[in-house]
Amino acid sequence: MVKWLGVAGLMFSTLTASPLVLSDPVRINGGEFEPPVLLDKERLSIEINSFMLDATPVTNQLFLDFVKSHPKWQRDNIAALFHDGNYLKHWPQNNAYPDGQADHPVTYVSWFAAREYCAAKGGRLPSLNEWEYASVQYRQQQNISDDDYARNLFAWYSQPKSDEQRVNVNATELSHMYDRVNEWVEDYQLLLTNGDDVDLLSGSCGDGARFLSSFTKANYATFFRYQSRSDYAPQSSTSTMGFRCAYDISSDTIASNGDQL
């Protein structure tokens, strides 16, 4: 619920032309989505409902605000069940991120911590399909060709960097989808079966082509993202994983806010 203040704030800031705050949510209009990675043999296309998604990955500053108000999730206090020992290990202190990195995406956060942050904001992690659907929209908005998309993604993997993030002050669109962090999603652990009728596949890279709706560079890049993330344990806290949150849209919110967002 807290986050709805953020949504209201976004509308206000758009009107007054003050800067868009990093990680404020933007609206993703629902529609048909053809998953690039097929998990159901019988289903080539799925319906995605409209939802809100943070414009950028969550920043160090925002995560610091969260842990200050949720001491259970501070580095000194987090339960061993929820991390692998590396939680926020790049922060110099329990309640401080490195100097000058307020707007960097927060990293070294486990899947558990990411979910808890989003829940505290009245949201949740996006589903894998929601994130990928948003990614397709982003590519269209930004005119990113399939080849460029694949190139960008593989370039990031060859040299992952989670630098400072910037957004266009008037932006109402997503940014930093591929150039900062790979992102946790709710159902990030792949389960590559087709019900009881399944070919024996481990989901390793060599299996990729057999799961792809069409064997293009872009789909292979996407599969690579799925796969590299799926290999993590939910406790994994690494320099390359961050997250952004999603929020359900109630019908009255769509009616009143839809056009402006």
Add this chain to the structure above:
Amino acid sequence: MNNLLKPAAYVALVLSSALLVLAPTLAQDHSQHKSGHENHANHKNHTSMDAAKISHSSSVYQVDAHWITHKGEHMTLADLQGQPVIVSMIYGSCTTACPVLVNDAKRLYSSLSDEAKKQVKLVMVSFDNSRDTPKALADYVKQYNLNSDSWVFLHGEDQDIRTLATVLGVRYRKRPDGDFDHSNLITVLDKNGVIEHRVEGLGQPMDKAAKVVDTLIQQ
């Protein structure tokens, strides 16, 4: 008992196909399995004071979700503290793997010492928030003749089901037809809710798991 023979009859049919089906999933779970063991190893390497703290800190009972039992009672997993717990995840309308999984838990229970049988709890958590209402779970308990105080079937919210499954290392996915693909796993928790032993796959031998539970009872 007749009802219980039904799942047993599935075994021959299901095992051949389901074990094959789930092999890749279980293979993927090894990383978590390993990390569970590593945690356990760490916990053993600490001094006794630290060990107590860490064992609590890595307890599954850190998941502070609310559940409703098949008897309609509200509970958190931490309410189970104090005795060993055998936990698994299933869904009620599953006619293939799940009855086998429940039967496996029952086999484990049958292999326990009399003292362990008195104390242990068998907790079956449903993946299926929409269809497995507490009432539906009560029907399931009746159908499979599991109506003793040892068995608890739990209904929860989707987010909490996902949290618990992830903590246990159970992978699952809701299919378009409303059924679930899931890994088959029986987990033994110690009195503090720390994962002590895991049985992966259907129809596995239960001797080792039974020995683990019996040992936990004596601690």
